[in-house]
Amino acid sequence: MPRYQLLIEYAGTNFRGWQVQKKGKTIQGLIQKKVSDLLREEIILYGSGRTDSGVHAIEQSAHFECKNKIKKLDIFIKSINHFLNKHGIAILKIKRKNHNFHARFSAKMRVYKYMIINRLGAPALEKNRGWHIMKKLDLELMKKGAKKLIGTKDFSTFRASTCRAKSPVKTMKLVKVKSSKNRIEIEFRSQSFLQQQVRSMVGCLKYLGEKKWSLKKFEDVMNSKKRSLCAPPAPPEGLYLFRVFY
Numbered sequence: 001m002p003r004y005q006l007l008i009e010y011a012g013t014n015f016r017g018w019q020v021q022k023k024g025k026t027i028q029g030l031i032q033k034k035v036s037d038l039l040r041e042e043i044i045l046y047g048s049g050r051t052d053s054g055v056h057a058i059e060q061s062a063h064f065e066c067k068n069k070i071k072k073l074d075i076f077i078k079s080i081n082h083f084l085n086k087h088g089i090a091i092l093k094i095k096r097k098n099h100n101f102h103a104r105f106s107a108k109m110r111v112y113k114y115m116i117i118n119r120l121g122a123p124a125l126e127k128n129r130g131w132h133i134m135k136k137l138d139l140e141l142m143k144k145g146a147k148k149l150i151g152t153k154d155f156s157t158f159r160a161s162t163c164r165a166k167s168p169v170k171t172m173k174l175v176k177v178k179s180s181k182n183r184i185e186i187e188f189r190s191q192s193f194l195q196q197q198v199r200s201m202v203g204c205l206k207y208l209g210e211k212k213w214s215l216k217k218f219e220d221v222m223n224s225k226k227r228s229l230c231a232p233p234a235p236p237e238g239l240y241l242f243r244v245f246y
Contacts, residue, residue, distance in 0.1 A: 001065040005103065006031070011088035013237065015065040015103075017053045018060070021152045027051075027089060031062070034083045038076070039066050048103045049110065052196070053235030056129070056147045057111075061244040063103040063165035070094070103246070109173065109189055109245040114202045116184040118149065130183070131202075137209030138215065139179050145174040145208040145218050149201060154226035158200035159200045165194050168225070177205070187242070202225045204233035 016024035016143070020032070030137045032045040048061040057237050071074050073094050100106070115130035117123050122132050149172050156168040174189035186205065188198050204221060213221070213231075221229045 001067060002069045003063055003065045003097045003099055003101060004070065004092055005061060005063045005093075005097045005101065007056060007093040007095075008026050008062060009080065009090045009092055010057050010060065011054065011128075011210060012051060012055045012057070013096075015053065017055070018047055018051045020047075024202070027060075028062075031080075031084065031089065031091075032064075035064060036082055037082055037085075039068070039070075041067055048107050049192070049241070051239075052199075052236050053243055054128075055239045055241070056076055056237075057241040059243045060241050061103045061107070061246075063097060063101060096117050097228050103244075106204055106246050107191065107244050109191055109195065111242040111245070112188045112193070112198050113240045113242045114188070114198060114234060115240065116186070116206075117182065118179075118184050118204075119182040128237045131216045131234055133206065135210055135216045137184065138211060139177065139184065139209070141156035141211070141215065142184075142186075143177045145205050146177045148215075148219055148222060151177045153222075154225055155197055157222055157227060157230050158197045158204070159194040159227060162199075163195035165192075168194060170194060170197070175201075177181060199233040199236065199239060200230050202238070203231040206234065207231045 010027050015027050020026050020029040028045055036042050043064045043066055045062050045064045060232050077091050117130040117132045118137050120134055152166050152171040155170050171192055172190050176187045178185050193225045208218050
């Protein structure tokens, strides 16, 4: 059976996350149904990973198999987007892949970006597209904290209680903080992440930027491996799955 990879953009605001659930609209569920209807056969869509309710994607990756070869990929994209665009989803590309490819298990690097809008006025054009923080954040202090997160560590402090990962040990390849015109962008790179890890790390970096915590306090909380000491996780609307590398 032919296997195809989809690259997907979506606004997660009106969804209960990526993964199919018994109740509520999900991105995986909607795409799976629309592709099945278009191809006139039931397909199963496998994503590179789950995104929580309200989280967005600039380039999520997923794959499916179907009985018959899709002859004209450009026509397929136009047809499927006709159904998906009104829901805030767009298929950017479709690629034919061999059977060794798996959207989740073949991934070598996942890149997430978190957007903070750091100004007095609440956003109008970017409502639900970033975390609005009125208090001026100390960017240099946040950069120092970001460096402490890089490397292979036990990230239990930043792990949700419902996380099913076998180990809390992850390798953060990059954590980078940059700012431009009242927008702070924090980039995270790792092969995989724990549930709520990125949002929890951002929440702690925010405490650091507000000077609620010193750099030593930030390190102590990180090294404690105690979820109870973690700052409240950043809201989902500022988080974007940016890209998946294979």
